[in-house]
Amino acid sequence: MNYTNYIKIDIKKIIELVNKENYDSISQKIRLYNILKELSYLDFVFIANIGFAVYNNSLDKGDLDKILSNNGKRTYMIMFHADYAGSFLYDLVIFINSSKLKSISETTKNKIYSLLSKK
Amino acid sequence: MTDEDQKNLIGIIEYLSNSNTEEAIEFRNKYGWWLDEVGGFIYTFRKLTELKNVINLFPTYIVSDSNSRFIKNVFGSNIEKREILHEPMFIISLYKYYRDEIEGYKNAYLKIYKDNKINLLYVGRKAREKGIHDAISLFEDLVKEGKDVRLIIVAPEFGKGTEEYKRLEEIVNKYGRGEADIYIAMP
Numbered sequence: 001m002n003y004t005n006y007i008k009i010d011i012k013k014i015i016e017l018v019n020k021e022n023y024d025s026i027s028q029k030i031r032l033y034n035i036l037k038e039l040s041y042l043d044f045v046f047i048a049n050i051g052f053a054v055y056n057n058s059l060d061k062g063d064l065d066k067i068l069s070n071n072g073k074r075t076y077m078i079m080f081h082a083d084y085a086g087s088f089l090y091d092l093v094i095f096i097n098s099s100k101l102k103s104i105s106e107t108t109k110n111k112i113y114s115l116l117s118k119k
Numbered sequence: 120m121t122d123e124d125q126k127n128l129i130g131i132i133e134y135l136s137n138s139n140t141e142e143a144i145e146f147r148n149k150y151g152w153w154l155d156e157v158g159g160f161i162y163t164f165r166k167l168t169e170l171k172n173v174i175n176l177f178p179t180y181i182v183s184d185s186n187s188r189f190i191k192n193v194f195g196s197n198i199e200k201r202e203i204l205h206e207p208m209f210i211i212s213l214y215k216y217y218r219d220e221i222e223g224y225k226n227a228y229l230k231i232y233k234d235n236k237i238n239l240l241y242v243g244r245k246a247r248e249k250g251i252h253d254a255i256s257l258f259e260d261l262v263k264e265g266k267d268v269r270l271i272i273v274a275p276e277f278g279k280g281t282e283e284y285k286r287l288e289e290i291v292n293k294y295g296r297g298e299a300d301i302y303i304a305m306p
Contacts, residue, residue: 054159061162068166076173083185085125086246088132088157094276100149103142111131115124117282119247 036066047078089115120185125192132157161193168196175201181247228271236298237261237268245274245283255283259290262297269298277301 039045045067053064068076092112096104120128135146136154147154167173168190175198177183183203191197232238239258243249254270261268270287277284287299 050163051160053163054156064163064166068163068170074172076170077176078167078173079176080182080186081178083182083246084160085120085128085185085189087244089120089128090244090246090276091153092131095146095150095153097276097278097280101142101145103145105142108131108134108142111127115120115128115131118124119120 036063039067043074045074045076047076050078050080086119089119122188122192125189129193164190164198165194167198168194171199173198173200177201177203179203179205232269232271235267237266239268239270240273241270242273245272245277245281251283255286255290258287258297258299262290262294265296267296269300271300271302273302273304275304277303 047067053059053067059067089112093116095101096109096112132154135143136158137143167175175183175187177186180203183201187197187201228238228240239254239261241251241254243251245251251274254272258268258270279285284301291297291299
């Protein structure tokens, strides 16, 4: 990006260039392979969301193993954002109420509602 | 959730994942993607129990307690180091940096609700750790004191069958005042 744009405070031009930088070519610059390769050199890894491996379709278990591989000296900090047992239960309640499940039994429904009522 | 309830939940998920009953097969056909997600979390949790030099950060004590017990109930072993960040402090920081945006949303709501009622706004899942029970208790206290109060809730899964919905109905019927406006939002 041209530094003179900052000096001139040409905001429109700066946004246009940032968008081009971020969305036109970033996939050409940083790939999962690069991230995994770089991680092998790092002693400290901060992961902002424990769900990172689940929500990112580009990661499989092998990649996760590489990211969390323990070389004995690397330190990880990992953020949990939710009560996952509670989230799974709420998801199940949404599913059984969605009317998409025609075969769901009263026994299973009652088990799920019973857990919900005690939460 | 108690340990026993967490184990029962795990039992239900395992049943839906593995059983050959008609309902479990249908569940896998419709919500196989969700079972894959849960499996992804379980796999990640197991990896964390194996790592010795990992610090696990949690926004509140309740989230820390629930997740660490859940992991122990699934694997028998637990994650070791836990740090609690105390989310209310985080929220204060959010207000500091997003004051203008918060004022914008507040003003948008005030355009909808032009009367002089006291408005309590709750946005989030109706989970204990998010404070839904505290919000309902506060609503009840104010109604009991005779205040003209409205509780506005924006949440996913807040239907008539839920415990919290029934509790709000009870409060309004019991005291003959108070208003609860519920907006169902997608999670």
